[in-house]
Amino acid sequence: xxxxxxxxxxxxxxxxxxxxxxxxxxxxxxxxxxxxxxxxxxxxxxxxxxxxxxxxxxxxxxxxxxxxxxxxxxxxxxxxxxxxxxxxxxxxxxxxxxxxxxxxxxxxxxxxxxxxxxxxxxxxxxxxxxxxxxxxxxxxxxxxxxxxxxxxxxxxxxxxxxxxxxxxxxxxxxxxxxxxxxxxxxxxxxxxxxxxxxxxxxxxxxxxxxxxxxxxxxxxxxxxxxxxxxxxxxxxxxxxxxxxxxxxxxxxxxxxxxxxxxxxxxxxxxxxxxxxxxxxxxxxxxxxxxxxxxxxxxxxxxxxxxxxxxxxxxxxxxxxxxxxxxxxxxxxxxxxxxxxxxxxxxxxxxxxxxxxxxxxxxxxxxxxxx
Numbered sequence: 001x002x003x004x005x006x007x008x009x010x011x012x013x014x015x016x017x018x019x020x021x022x023x024x025x026x027x028x029x030x031x032x033x034x035x036x037x038x039x040x041x042x043x044x045x046x047x048x049x050x051x052x053x054x055x056x057x058x059x060x061x062x063x064x065x066x067x068x069x070x071x072x073x074x075x076x077x078x079x080x081x082x083x084x085x086x087x088x089x090x091x092x093x094x095x096x097x098x099x100x101x102x103x104x105x106x107x108x109x110x111x112x113x114x115x116x117x118x119x120x121x122x123x124x125x126x127x128x129x130x131x132x133x134x135x136x137x138x139x140x141x142x143x144x145x146x147x148x149x150x151x152x153x154x155x156x157x158x159x160x161x162x163x164x165x166x167x168x169x170x171x172x173x174x175x176x177x178x179x180x181x182x183x184x185x186x187x188x189x190x191x192x193x194x195x196x197x198x199x200x201x202x203x204x205x206x207x208x209x210x211x212x213x214x215x216x217x218x219x220x221x222x223x224x225x226x227x228x229x230x231x232x233x234x235x236x237x238x239x240x241x242x243x244x245x246x247x248x249x250x251x252x253x254x255x256x257x258x259x260x261x262x263x264x265x266x267x268x269x270x271x272x273x274x275x276x277x278x279x280x281x282x283x284x285x286x287x288x289x290x291x292x293x294x295x296x297x298x299x300x301x302x303x304x305x306x307x308x309x310x311x312x313x314x315x316x317x318x319x320x321x322x323x324x325x326x327x328x329x330x331x332x333x334x335x336x337x338x339x340x341x342x343x344x345x346x347x348x349x350x351x352x353x354x355x356x357x358x359x360x361x362x363x364x365x366x367x368x369x370x
Contacts, residue, residue, distance in 0.1 A: 041066055044066060044117065044209060045116045045117070046066050046069060046209060047069070047112070048062070048069065048118075049130060051074050051091070052121065052122070052123065052320065052321075056095055057180075057183075057186060058146055059071055060092075061193075062210070065210070067101070069101060069103070070103045070114055070115050072108050072110075074122075079106055082097070092182060092183065108131070109136045112138050115141065117144065117209070119146055124150055124152070124158070124323060125321065138166070141168075142206075143173055144174040145173070145176065146176040149231060149327050150327045150330040152326065157231065159173055159227055174197035174206060175223050175226045176195055177193070177195075177220075177229065177286055178194070178230070178289065193217045193218070194219070195217060196227075197219070198223065206219075218282070224271065225276050226282050228267065229264055233260075233286050233290045235345060236260040236291060236348075238328070240291040240292070242303070242351065243306065245305060245307040252366070255370070256369065257288065260291070261279075261287055263345060266342065267331070267345075271334070271338075297318060301318060301322040304318075305351065311355075328348055328353065
């Protein structure tokens, strides 16, 4: 039989290492638990309609606070891919989900029937096709628009479309505004939402299900103002992108955005007067991030056009919908009906819909900005 003789210093050394290791491990456990506390998730039934990047980001926000998030995606392929891999196969693929927190479907009636709150996050051009399939009772539901575009079928904003086509009054509506890029939500970078709704009780409820460590929520009662500003900033972002593609620098872009926020204020006052400050984050902040960020699909569309792409080829080269393109037509015509002087809107429209040369149009625009 062999014996191993261990000296007393070695024993003491082992004991000291073990003794030190225990509190370090305990401390790590405490830190881990404190940085990821188990929240008392809410039983409120909430669903998201859409499977694009912002819809995916909204689901990520909601799973922080809700036990189950219902998610209506556009196809069985997307549904199956999420169920298999735990992430959207096409958009924000880095955002992984615990499948126990999701209830996936491709049937909007199944989602609406099961939910108290429904977030609409499809591209505006697809919303009417989606909601036309809705046959279940939705009279007591709250519908939130996360759509930043004009509904082509009626040439109007979502708030009016829901009211006029589905008899969903403003008391059962809300609008989500930014500044909040989906890509930064996926990375859990601090982002801000403004939720506009006329009911204080609804505002409090929605603030509770969207707020988290990386999402700060503010509330507003300016439903139409927030929705129109989210549409306008996309058009302005296309213009900022065109300027970048043409080679204009930061100095011009600063002047461009300064004029854009004034055009936004002019348009909003003509459409719907309300006590609002366009310098707040939901208006100016959302405009800034959309005009400057490389994540901005509308800016990227404009950048391609400025570099010489035709409008058609620029749109076809993108794998996401740039809402500003579709909105520019409606906003331009509305502005003309109201005799509004909006040189940036006029310029972007001329390039997108009249086939005017971007370089020449922006040269003319520079003389009108101050």
